[in-house]
Amino acid sequence: xxxxxxxxxxxxxxxxxxxxxxxxxxxxxxxxxxxxxxxxxxxxxxxxxxxxxxxxxxxxxxxxxxxxxxxxxxxxxxxxxxxxxxxxxxxxxxxxxxxxxxxxxxxxxxxxxxxxxxxxxxxxxxxxxxxxxxxxxxxxxxxxxxxxxxxxxxxxxxxxxxxxxxxxxxxxxxxxxxxxxxxxxxxxxxxxxxxxxxxxxxxxxxxxxxxxxxxxxxxxxxxxxxxxxxxxxxxxxxxxxxxxxxxxxxxxxxxxxxxxxxxxxxxxxxxxxxxxxxxxxxxxxxxxxxxxxxxxxxxxxxxxxxxxxxxxxxxxxxxxxxxxxxxxxxxxxxxxxxxxxxxxxxxxxxxxxxxxxxxxxxxxxxxxxxxxxxxxxxxxxxxxxxxxxxxxxxxxxxxxxxxxxxxxxxxxxxxxxxxxxxxxxxxxxxxxxxxxxxxxxxxxxxxxxxxxxxxxxxxxxxxxxxxxxxxxxxxxxxxxxxxxxxxxxxxxxxx
Numbered sequence: 001x002x003x004x005x006x007x008x009x010x011x012x013x014x015x016x017x018x019x020x021x022x023x024x025x026x027x028x029x030x031x032x033x034x035x036x037x038x039x040x041x042x043x044x045x046x047x048x049x050x051x052x053x054x055x056x057x058x059x060x061x062x063x064x065x066x067x068x069x070x071x072x073x074x075x076x077x078x079x080x081x082x083x084x085x086x087x088x089x090x091x092x093x094x095x096x097x098x099x100x101x102x103x104x105x106x107x108x109x110x111x112x113x114x115x116x117x118x119x120x121x122x123x124x125x126x127x128x129x130x131x132x133x134x135x136x137x138x139x140x141x142x143x144x145x146x147x148x149x150x151x152x153x154x155x156x157x158x159x160x161x162x163x164x165x166x167x168x169x170x171x172x173x174x175x176x177x178x179x180x181x182x183x184x185x186x187x188x189x190x191x192x193x194x195x196x197x198x199x200x201x202x203x204x205x206x207x208x209x210x211x212x213x214x215x216x217x218x219x220x221x222x223x224x225x226x227x228x229x230x231x232x233x234x235x236x237x238x239x240x241x242x243x244x245x246x247x248x249x250x251x252x253x254x255x256x257x258x259x260x261x262x263x264x265x266x267x268x269x270x271x272x273x274x275x276x277x278x279x280x281x282x283x284x285x286x287x288x289x290x291x292x293x294x295x296x297x298x299x300x301x302x303x304x305x306x307x308x309x310x311x312x313x314x315x316x317x318x319x320x321x322x323x324x325x326x327x328x329x330x331x332x333x334x335x336x337x338x339x340x341x342x343x344x345x346x347x348x349x350x351x352x353x354x355x356x357x358x359x360x361x362x363x364x365x366x367x368x369x370x371x372x373x374x375x376x377x378x379x380x381x382x383x384x385x386x387x388x389x390x391x392x393x394x395x396x397x398x399x400x401x402x403x404x405x406x407x408x409x410x411x412x413x414x415x416x417x418x419x420x421x422x423x424x425x426x427x428x429x430x431x432x433x434x435x436x437x438x439x440x441x442x443x444x445x446x447x448x449x450x451x452x453x454x455x456x457x458x459x460x461x462x463x464x465x466x467x468x469x470x471x472x473x474x475x476x477x478x479x480x481x482x483x484x485x486x487x488x489x490x491x492x493x494x495x
Contacts, residue, residue, distance in 0.1 A: 050321045113255065131347060414443045
């Protein structure tokens with residue numbers, strides 16, 4: 001919130017300090033995400049972080065959101081690299097960016113938010129499971145498998161043939177990260193635990209005997225780019241891949257923007273502008289051989305918690321990343337892979353949120369969560385999302401075709417309360433429920449409905465006429481009166 005002392009110079013100072021914190025948070029995460037995505041070198045993650053900071057920071061519509069490579073896309077990108085190769089994946093990133101840019105220009109941003117929370121949370125949990133299953137092999141000094149099944153099957157072999165130095169570095173890094181976040185982070189907010197843990201693991205590796213895998217860094221990080229390629233005959237598969245990437249990246253970015261708005265009282269996000277900027281960022285990142293970009297809640301929340309006031313902070317974090325890569329990239333080649341694996345295992349575990357599952361379960365969507373999670377883990381990301389979304393639609397349709405009739409005895413009469421979405425979809429259920437009422441009784445009929453259409457009105461009216469002709473009696477407002485009252489209430493709510 002702006003105050004009398006929140007001058008231009010103080011805002012710049014706050015943005016400057018916040019940008020340094022975000023840079024320190026983003027650096028190790030960008031390296032780890034590049035590794036988990038299967039990119040040839042960590043350069044792909046660094047480029048995405050630079051472009052996400054500078055391009056999206058300058059042009060985006062969510063001032064305090066920070067963009068860059070995201071853990072939520074690692075599984076999808078890994079699959080694309082395995083199927084099409086890295087250069088073709090960069091072309092897919094560009095096409096996904098074009099789709100996002102067009103969607104933002106056509107003001108489709110709100111549509112990307114139309115995803116069930118159960119599907120979204122299960123998608124993130126599934127990604128977390130896949131990341132953790134793959135990177136635990138790296139903790140033991142081995143390479144991850146290409147699927148969850150392979151990683152589970154190969155785990156005993158990795159444990160029995162472990163690299164002692166990698167195990168010491170990896171588990172020490174993980175212990176420092178957990179302990180720092182648990183006991184120190186609240187008091188030393190400007191130093192992220194991920195950076196401390198990676199630095200500790202790197203220093204420890206220098207004193208341990210034996211060889212262990214290190215991060216692969218090209219001699220000239222900002223040169224010799226792996227340019228995108230559209231070679232190949234599977235053009236249709238690549239277009240489908242780009243559509244999937246555009247959908248997932250857009251949903252993640254826009255949901256992050258909405259969540260970020262809840263953390264500050266500054267200007268609200270302009271979602272269509274943000275979506276277009278994300279698209280432009282992906283076009284630039286893909287063209288330069290970088291990973292796809294989304295809004296990242298970890299960096300965004302760190303940005304806000306560090307006192308950021310404007311988009312300058314996000315932009316500057318990209319500038320610091322660029323300067324570090326240009327001047328000090330050689331240091332990255334000393335980081336052991338086991339240390340990055342520890343960071344990724346921690347990220348993966350944290351994506352599985354028990355609190356969110358309990359919330360989903362409370363709303364009766366545990367089945368959607370379970371199907372999505374299983375699909376993401378054991379098939380692939382798009383299939384998991386598709387299966388979860390399809391089940392969510394089926395359950396929604398099931399709710400629409402149901403009509404609940406509660407019947408109680410009261411003073412010798414029947415008190416019947418009809419509830420539900422009473423539309424043409426529910427007419428069979430309405431007819432069945434009312435037809436089960438005992439004949440030749442006095443029925444007090446009440447309607448507690450969220451929707452009522454012509455077909456339902458006719459069905460209830462026909463039942464009432466038939467019931468009374470058979471010797472029964474129905475007491476209550478006529479269905480036409482209920483219809484007029486409901487439509488009047490809806491009109492008042494809209495005005």
